[in-house]
Amino acid sequence: MNLLMLSDVYFPRVNGVSTSIRTFARSLSRMGHAVTIVAPDYGEGSGQEQHDGQGEFEVVRVPARVIFFDPEDRLMRADAARAVRESLAAREWDVIHIHTPFRAHAMGVQLSRELDVPTVETYHTYFEEYVGHYLPWLPSALGRFVARAASRRLCRGVDHLIVPSAQMGEVLQRYGIATPHTVLPTGIDLGEFQGGDGARFRQAHGIAADRPTLVTVSRLSLEKNIAFLLRVVQRLVARFPDLLFLIAGEGPDEARLRRLAADLRIDGNVRFFGNLDRRTTLLDCYKAGDAFVFASPTETQGLVLIEAMALGVPIVSTAVMGTAMVLRDTHSAMIAPEDVDAFAGQVAQVLQSPDLRARLSAAGPDDARRWSSDALMRQVEALYGALARERAALAAT
Structure with missing residues (x-):
C-alpha cells in the first residue's frame, strides 16, 4: 500500500507523537509498504533523516513558523501547506493517516475528499488535560469545553480513529464521538x-x-x-x-x-x-x-x-x-x-x-x-487494508 502520514510535529522535535510516527513508518516500510511522512520544517538540520536500515521512508518537510506560546513547535505555513497538498494530490494513496489536529488534519481531510481515499486519525493527546497548561489565561471550564467540542468536530471528519488505550477510547465516548475507533497502542521496536x-x-x-x-x-x-x-x-x-x-x-x-x-x-x-x-x-x-x-x-x-x-x-x-x-x-x-x-x-x-x-x-x-511494535503493526496493516477495500467497494457501486 501507499501510505500518507500527516503530522504537525515530528523529529527533531522529541516527544511521544514523533516517536510513535517513526515507529509506524519504520515498521510498515519493513513490511513492504511505501510510507510518506509530511511534517513541519524546523530549520537547519531537520531535513536530515536517519536511514539506519530499520525501515526506509520518505519525509516531506513543509516550511513553518514558530508558535509564540509554544516555541518548541512549528505551525506549517498555509501557503506552503497548500502547495504541498497540491503536489500530494497528484500521487496515488491507499490510506491517509493523520496524527495531529491542526494543519495536518485539514490537509488530510481535503486530500481525502479530493482523491476519495479513506482517512485514519490517531488521537495521541488528551487535549482536555493539556489546554490549561498552554492557555493558562483561558478559564478552566471553558478550555475543557473548547477541547471537547473541537475533538467532536475533528473526529467527525475522518473515517476511523486509532486510540492508544482503552481509557482514551472511553474518554472519546464520553465526548459523544461516534466515529468508529480501534484501540491500538504503538508499542516500541x-x-x-x-x-x-x-x-x-x-x-x-x-x-x-x-x-x-x-x-x-x-x-x-x-x-x-x-x-x-x-x-x-x-x-x-x-x-x-x-x-x-x-x-x-x-x-x-x-x-x-x-x-x-x-x-x-x-x-x-x-x-x-x-x-x-x-x-x-x-x-x-x-x-x-x-x-x-x-x-x-x-x-x-x-x-x-x-x-x-x-x-x-x-x-x-x-x-x-x-x-x-x-x-x-x-x-x-x-x-x-x-x-x-x-x-x-x-x-x-x-x-x-x-x-x-x-x-x-x-x-x-x-x-x-506484548508491546512489540511489529506485532501491533500487523493490526494496523489489517485496519488499513479493510478501510481501503471498503472504499474501493463503495466506489465500484
Missing part, C-alpha cells in the same frame, strides 16, 4: 531497546557505582508532573542523603523545575541531561537508574515505561490513563498513588532491597514483549 551500559553512564558523569539513583525520561512540561517527582526526591533524601535523580529530556518547564529543585534544597541531588541519543546514551541513562520513576497523569500510552521494561529497569509509577493500560498485570513495576509519602515509600522499598530490584528487573523484558 524491541530491537532498539537492548543493551545499555549503566556503569558506563555513571563513570562518564562521575556517579559512584553504589550511589542510589533514580531516572526519568520525559519532555519537561507541566503535564508530565515532574515537580511531583522532585517532591518525592526531597522526601527520600532524608533517608538516602546521597540519592541522585537523573532527568533526561528537554522542554519549556526546565527553568521552573531547576528553580523548584533549588527551593527544595535538592539541587545537589538532581541532574538534568537534556535529550540523549536514543541509540546510545539514552539507553545507558536508563540502565544507570536503580529505578525508573514516572507520574504523568495525561499519557495516552506511556512509551517510556515500555522502554524501561525492555531494558530491565525497575519501575515505580502512577497508573492513570495510558500508563494504567501499560502497567496492568505487569511484574516489573510498583504502582503508587499520586501522593508524595506513598510514592516515596514505594521507591524506598526498591532502593533498599537488592532482591526486589533484581526481581522487577528480570520481569521487565517479558512484560515488554
